[in-house]
Amino acid sequence: MTEQADFVVVGLGAMGSAVLYQLAKRGADVIGVDRFAPPHQMGSSHGETRITRQAVGEGGAYAPLVLSSHRIWRELEGDTGERLLSDCGVLVMGPGTGSTSHHGKPDFVARSIEVARGFGIVHEVLDGAEVARRFPQFLGLAGNEKAYYEPDGGYVFPERCIKAQLMRAAQLGAQVRTGLEVRSISQQGSVRIETSDGTIEAGQVVVSAGSWTAPLLGAPFDRLLTVNRQVLHWYELDDLTAYGPNAPAFIWMHGATDVDYFYGFPPLPGDHRVKVATEQYETRTTADTINREVDPVESEAMYRKHVQGRLAGAKPRVAHAAACLYTVTPDRGFIIDHHPRHDRVFVISACSGHGFKHSAGIGDVVAERLTEGHNQVDLTAFSIARFA
Numbered sequence: 001m002t003e004q005a006d007f008v009v010v011g012l013g014a015m016g017s018a019v020l021y022q023l024a025k026r027g028a029d030v031i032g033v034d035r036f037a038p039p040h041q042m043g044s045s046h047g048e049t050r051i052t053r054q055a056v057g058e059g060g061a062y063a064p065l066v067l068s069s070h071r072i073w074r075e076l077e078g079d080t081g082e083r084l085l086s087d088c089g090v091l092v093m094g095p096g097t098g099s100t101s102h103h104g105k106p107d108f109v110a111r112s113i114e115v116a117r118g119f120g121i122v123h124e125v126l127d128g129a130e131v132a133r134r135f136p137q138f139l140g141l142a143g144n145e146k147a148y149y150e151p152d153g154g155y156v157f158p159e160r161c162i163k164a165q166l167m168r169a170a171q172l173g174a175q176v177r178t179g180l181e182v183r184s185i186s187q188q189g190s191v192r193i194e195t196s197d198g199t200i201e202a203g204q205v206v207v208s209a210g211s212w213t214a215p216l217l218g219a220p221f222d223r224l225l226t227v228n229r230q231v232l233h234w235y236e237l238d239d240l241t242a243y244g245p246n247a248p249a250f251i252w253m254h255g256a257t258d259v260d261y262f263y264g265f266p267p268l269p270g271d272h273r274v275k276v277a278t279e280q281y282e283t284r285t286t287a288d289t290i291n292r293e294v295d296p297v298e299s300e301a302m303y304r305k306h307v308q309g310r311l312a313g314a315k316p317r318v319a320h321a322a323a324c325l326y327t328v329t330p331d332r333g334f335i336i337d338h339h340p341r342h343d344r345v346f347v348i349s350a351c352s353g354h355g356f357k358h359s360a361g362i363g364d365v366v367a368e369r370l371t372e373g374h375n376q377v378d379l380t381a382f383s384i385a386r387f388a
């Protein structure tokens with residue numbers, strides 16, 4: 001028997017759970033499908049926390065998405081009683097001389113300041129000396145560092161956000177199918193979705209399959225999307241005194257190149273660990289072949305290169321580590337667009353390692369586009385045509 005639905009959302013991680021919730025809120029007839037049971041550890045949305053910055057140095061086109069996400073998470077907190085967003089503040093810091101790029105964008109600190117000014121986002125511009133005075137968690141500062149501080153930024157809890165959106169979607173009438181793998185998607189009039197347990201015919205489909213997008217859809221996504229393994233490390237803190245209630249999440253570019261940097265989070269309430277990570281774009285993997293084990297040698301190298309002498313109280317003892325997946329486009333931006341050959345298939349790429357903060361807003365704008373045929377937020381910057 002072939003099931004029918006107006007909309008099917010394939011993949012219920014950060015992006016898919018957001019779209020499903022927003023479609024259900026609009027009263028749509030929608031089925032959400034995931035091969036696992038989100039939130040889970042197999043994709044790009046695990047590891048307790050994700051940084052959120054409202055003034056995104058990646059560019060002004062992103063700002064409406066993250067601003068909308070913050071509104072939606074607060075609304076969901078009200079609906080569910082779950083804490084989703086911590087506005088502990090966020091600091092983006094670069095060296096005193098030179099301009100360091102990040103996520104493929106030059107002079108990331110200056111770009112963050114420019115976006116904050118353009119969108120009226122509350123912020124301060126600090127030097128390293130002021131950072132050291134206000135935030136004793138950071139050590140070894142020269143004093144002339146350039147920093148962007150956003151008091152309303154901070155971090156979100158990704159697993160809780162996904163869970164809350166799936167729960168609300170189900171309460172609002174969406175069908176949530178977990179443990180169901182989509183094997184193929186084809187469009188001939190309506191869209192036919194072959195799954196590991198039957199066929200679904202849909203008016204429109206949203207593919208938000210994260211790192212599995214290229215294997216599922218093939219060309220041109222196999223040419224455009226690269227998957228990189230990333231590692232999160234939690235180091236034990238032997239002293240929490242430097243981490244008061246206003247200790248911010250941070251992105252710290254301490255050298256001249258894209259890889260001389262790490263980011264991290266203050267310890268969660270009641271915790272005595274600091275979570276940090278850096279990024280790598282050299283070694284490719286796939287969602288099915290990634291090495292999910294983290295060798296202690298990787299955590300030792302991370303500590304020596306980035307953490308040692310920079311974070312107060314952080315010891316080389318690794319409390320936990322996890323591997324995660326970035327799915328990256330050639331310009332490290334997003335794809336939020338119709339499939340170039342199938343106008344009833346809408347694709348949201350896994351968003352190049354900086355997507356979580358935008359996910360709730362992306363869900364809203366995509367649901368608006370699919371149900372109303374237009375969208376208030378301009379998605380031109382995320383079109384697939386830019387790679388033609």
Ligand SMILES: Cc1cc2nc3c(=O)[nH]c(=O)nc-3n(C[C@H](O)[C@H](O)[C@H](O)COP(=O)(O)OP(=O)(O)OC[C@H]3O[C@@H](n4cnc5c(N)ncnc54)[C@H](O)[C@@H]3O)c2cc1C
Pocket residue numbers: 010011012013014015016033034035036038042043044045047049050051052180181182183208209210211212213216230231232277324325326348349350351352353354355356357358
């Ligand atoms: C280590 C790390 C740190 C990050 N830090 C930040 C940060 O600080 N701030 C920030 O904003 N962003 C950050 N990001 C990026 C952000 O987490 C991702 O952009 C986002 O989580 C991607 O969500 P997604 O929904 O595309 O993918 P996922 O959450 O992986 O969801 C994809 C889903 O699709 C399902 N699926 C796949 N194929 C199929 C199929 N064939 N059939 C059925 N289901 C399928 C999967 O099971 C999965 O549940 C980080 C990412 C990583 C990995």
